[in-house]
Amino acid sequence: MAPQGQPASVPDDGLTTRERRDRPLLIVHTGDGKGKSTAAFGLALRAWSQGWPVGVFQFVKSAKWRIGEERALGVLADSGEGGHVDWHKMGSGWSWVQGRVDPDGDPAAAAEGWAQIRRDLAAETYRLYVLDEMTYPLRWGWLDVAEVVDTLRTRPGRQHVVVTGRAAPQELLDAADLVTEMTKIRHPMDAGQKGQRGIEW
Amino acid sequence: MAPQGQPASVPDDGLTTRERRDRPLLIVHTGDGKGKSTAAFGLALRAWSQGWPVGVFQFVKSAKWRIGEERALGVLADSGEGGHVDWHKMGSGWSWVQGRVDPDGDPAAAAEGWAQIRRDLAAETYRLYVLDEMTYPLRWGWLDVAEVVDTLRTRPGRQHVVVTGRAAPQELLDAADLVTEMTKIRHPMDAGQKGQRGIEW
Known part of the structure; x- marks a missing residue:
């Protein structure tokens, strides 16, 4: 967590501390709680501030979701400071039907x-x-898990990747360097409250 | 989680659906995993996009931490779009000593x-x-938990509050509308990797 943190152990992997520190990370935010995507967009702020090019690939179809994040990253990208940001909409997605996630999009x-x-x-x-x-497209079989994981695992250079969403496949978790599970302890919907603007989107 | 989500139950609290939906939230991001603060700054993007005034109160002292977020929110605040953002540094904080969080600041x-x-x-x-x-200042007794929780619980108007940090006091959790625990499943420091720029700050 911390710049000053001490690692629990130092592996015998032939890397210098700096090489090991700057190793590109495959990060997964999963679990049923909130904050998986919001934390990923928080990481995008840090990357932008480093001057890094950032690619967002959005597998959510709803017109409402992510509009705040897309607008903010657009303003940052156009500010003349920080890094470039591209926002890609992948043409697939999901919706909530009777409280469950259902596919809502085009596998192709x-x-x-x-x-x-x-x-x-x-x-x-x-x-x-x-x-x-x-x-979600991984879970639904729209994407081949083994191929995706292999591509991520063997990606060249120094590219960080963060994957978000519930129920991440075990193969993806096994390949990841950093996995955080967001666990729902209490949620307003439990008390009959629906999502609201400024908080959910 | 979703605009279209159905609440699990509808309480008999005399509020309309809209009043209940727009009820101000006390949100807590806690747990030992990553993403607690990054998700809070992701929420700030949504609030900014809604045109809301946002106040960040930073109880972390390190010069390195949060520089990306502070810079990004500063650019957004100055963009002429979205809401105003104030960034307050509270003059207290913590550091990591031998892998443990230690107070590093001024209780006053x-x-x-x-x-x-x-x-x-x-x-x-x-x-x-x-x-x-x-x-952290709550845990260390620098702030009075009961007084803080009472102030948050009785805050006027429609003000959303998100509190981040490990080991949130139970009284705070009890008062919260939404609690997410970020759980560490795997972390690069376990493999001898230190924090790196663009990811940790």
Whole structure:
């Protein structure tokens, strides 16, 4: 967590401390709680501030979701400070039906979206990739888990990747360097409260 | 989680759906995992996009931490779009010593910082308050938990508050509308990797 933190152990991997410190990370934010995507966009602020090119790949279809984040990152990208930010909409997504997540999109569009990510990873287009809600097309079989994990694991250069969404596949968790589970302890919907602007979007 | 989500139950509290939906929230991000503060700053993006005044109250002392977020919110605040953002440094904080969080600051400064938050809450200065890492001065007894919780619980108007940090006091959790625990599943420091720029700050 901290710049001054001491690692629990020092591996015998032939890397210098600096090489090990700057190793590109595969990060997963999963679990049923809130904050998975919001924390990923918080990371995008840090990357922008470092002057890094940032690619956001949005696997959520709703017109309302992510509008605040998209607008903010757009203003930051156009500010003449920090890094460039590209925002990609992948043409697939999900919606809530009777309290459950249901597919709401086009498997072919999701596959084309992933192909774009793969091309950008190969070209080292970005330093940070936000693969927002990508666990759902993985879960639904719209994307091949083994192929996605292999591509992420073998990506070249120094590209950080953060994948968000519930129920991340175990293969993805196994490949990740950093996994945080957001656990719902209490949620206003439990008390009959619906989502509201400024908080949910 | 979702605009279209159905609440699990509808309470008999005399509020309309809209009144209940727009009820101001006390949010806590706690747990040992990453993403507590980054998710709070992600919420700040949404609030900014709504045109809301946002107050960040930073209880972390390190010069390095939060520089990306502070810079990004500063650019957004000066953009002429969205809401105003004030960034307050509370003059108290913590550091990591031998892998443990240790107090590193001035209890009196923390108390003065909290007094400022209390004044702003009374004046309804902001629509969103990010009380970043405020659990630590609460844990150390630098702030009175009962007084803080009572002030937050009885705040006037429609002010959302998000408190971040490990080991949130139970009284705060009990008063919160929304609690997410960030749980560490895997962290690079476990593999001997130190924090790196663009990811940790």
